[in-house]
Amino acid sequence: MNRRPDGTPLVHTRPARIALAALVLAATGALTVTFVSGGGRGTADAAASLDQFVPIEKVPPNVRDPQPAAGGSPGRFTVDCGTNGNGKFSPDNPVAQPGIRNGAEHVHDFVGNLAITANSSDADLDASGTTCRNGDKSSYFWPVVRIDKSVRNDEQVRQALAQTQPTVVCPSVGKRLRAVPTGARGTIDRLLADLDRQQAAANQRMTASRGRIDAAFNREVVDALRARRAATIRQISSTVTASGGNQPGLVSLVECDVSYDDMHARMPAGAHRASVTAAQAANPRIQCPSVRDKLPGVPAGALAEVNRNLDELDRQLSEANERLVTSRGQGGPAFVDNAILGPLRAKRIAVLDRIAIAIGRQAARPQGLDAFATCTLDQAPGTPGSAPTTAAPATATALPDPQGPDLELPGNTGGIVRPAQVLIEYRGNPVSRVVPMPKFLRALTGDAKPTSRGPANARATWTCSGFADRLADKYPICPAGSQVQRVHDFPGCWDGRNVDSDNHRNHVAFADRATGACPQGFRAIPQLRITVGYDIPRDVQLKGQYALDSFPEENHNPFSDHNDFVNVNSAQTMQRIATCINKGKSCS
Incomplete structure (x- = not known):
């Protein structure tokens, strides 16, 4: 069986592929357009093409765990963080695109940390509430799955890409x-x-x-x-x-x-609308003007005080975003303005004034900082308290905000399928003891862009309950009574120094698939596995009508599945996790 560089199997029902098609468009020469298909191909029936779907019984067993050794750590620690019952959805990716609004270009399910956004600092994460029952404030997030019974039109994808400047x-x-x-x-x-x-x-x-x-x-x-x-x-x-x-x-x-987010703007916003009604899914976010890049040079004697107040601005924003999640459905149309945005503005004015005073004691006092006090609510139209917005023009390069109760985006539409089950577990290493993860470690698994970045980091994640011995890089069609599942294994080795790296990957590594040993210079840490299960009607599976949210150039490619994580466990909790695993126990 062919394998990727990290040892994971390539699973196919026909010859290997990254994209599902490569077409040559004749126009002023040969224009090569690589794309992936989702569902049907613009024909009369969305079930006309099932290239991306495979009956799980046709996937050969390919999951083989290394044999445990005497010095291994066979334990397991599970965390119950729920299934995103609070409805914390966001197109941010705080791990792979920190500080970039809507950086994911698709919507994620979030469990655990309630405050996290693309702009959250470590201090913000540490001060947040959590959905996890043991107090774990870590953030775990992955792309949503949608059901869309309308036809997926690949011609629109080809045309949008042909006009797009990456x-x-x-x-x-x-x-x-x-x-x-x-x-x-x-x-x-x-x-x-x-x-x-x-x-x-x-x-x-x-x-x-x-x-x-x-x-x-x-x-x-x-x-x-x-x-x-x-x-x-x-x-x-x-x-x-x-x-x-x-x-x-x-x-x-x-x-x-x-x-390639300009593809979103060049695809009709109503290209295919959902025929599935889901529970209210929209989750607004508060956006505040940045202050850090507006300040002059700060005198040495004021540095500590100014930094404390800048951190306080971040904390206030995270607290407000968390309250949006926990107070959802409370009050009337003016609740957010009166209970969250108004008080936030008052607190920001006070902090901005303290920053100006601190600088003004030793240098010219900066003027006009209170102009950065007012924050606004990003909210999909049609929901209480939202302001009307307009679709992005065809020439726009920025991703439009998610629209409507299902947080739909051009190319990512349909009713969001809520997970029926989310299992978060930390596992041991077959050949060595594990050391605790450092707090604020960032990690990701899979690759959201195997088409535009190449497949080296992509991983097969799809299976069905009852078929743990096989993983596919296509959407599975499961037997009656079996759940569609995604199994995300994170790197289980750490370089012993860094909580992140310049490509968000080099500070961690996967253990050798055959032996379980970490690469030289890396230590085994509790290896995170997240299994997400869905109750998707079998007729929807057979017709190819469920799909992953994705970047536009992936067009719902199942091989673009991925998952992200920020460790916000306390040092004591992480030590307890490592001790449990090293002793071979099952804990929670």
Whole structure:
């Protein structure tokens, strides 16, 4: 059986593929358009093509666990965080696209941490509430699954891609900086401008791939940009530190990505609407103006106080976003304005005033900071308290906000299927003891973009209950009475130093599939596995009418399944997890 570089099996019912089709469009020469199909192909029946679906019985057994050794850690610790009954949905990805609003370009289910958004700091996460019964404040999130009984029109995808100029998207460093000392402000501004120029140069290179997807070219552009950004961001951090400031954690902002989100704007918003009515799914978010990038250089004597107040602004926003989740359905149309946005504005005015006073004691007091006090609510139209919005124009490059009660996006439509079961478990290593994960460790598994980035990190995740010995990279068709399942295994090895890395992957690694041993220089940690199960009607499965939310260029590719995680367990809880696993017990 063919395997990927990480040892996971490639499962196919016909020859290997990344995308399900590669077409050549004749127009001023041959324009290569790579795309993946979802459901039907624009014909009269959505069941006309089932290329992405496979009866699970036809998938050969391919899951083989290494034999445990005497020095292994055979225990298991489970956490009950629910099934997203609170309805915390978001198109943010705080791990892979930190600081980028709607960065996922599709909607995620979130369980665990209630406050997390793309902009959450570690302190915000630590102060949050949680859906987990044991107090675990970690965040676990994955793309939603939808049922859409209308026809999926691949021609619209081809046409949208043919008109799309891919762009390079990078997190903003300026908006995440702590207070910059006065003496470093000029240098930092120059380095931030360098980052902008680097991104602009990468975007200029991307014009060579207009209307097509070239994974090798994309990797070349992003890898070169990452190297330049990493050097510049290290210089920003060292400059702030050398001037008496404190600037940790910028490594998470190094990685950029190639985006085809303009495809969303070029596909009709009503391309195919849901015929399935789901429970109210829309989850609003509060957006506040950034303050960190608006401040002047801060005198040395005011740095600590300004940083405390900047952190307080972040905490206030996270608290407000958490309250949106926990107070859902309370009050009338004005509840959010009166109970959340109004008090938030008052608290922000007080904090912004303290920042101005702290700077003003030793330098010119900054004026007009109160202009950044008012926050707004992002909410899909048609829900209580929402403001009307308009669809993104055809020339827009930004992803429109999710629309309506099902948080629909162009290309990602239909009723969201709520998980029937979510099993979160931390498992041991077959050949060694595990050490506790560090707090705030970020990790991801799978790859949301195997078409535009290549398949090296993608993983087969799909199966049915009762078929734990096999995983498919296609949507499974399950026997009657069996659940559709997604099994997400995270890396179980850690480099012993870092909680993140410049590509969000290099600080962790998968154990050897055959032996279970970690790579040299890595230590075994509790290995996270998340199993999500769905009760999807069998006729929907047979007709190919359920699909994963995805980036536009993936068009619901089942091989783009992925899952993300931020560890916010306390040190004591994580030690308890490791001890349980090392003793071979089953705990919760």
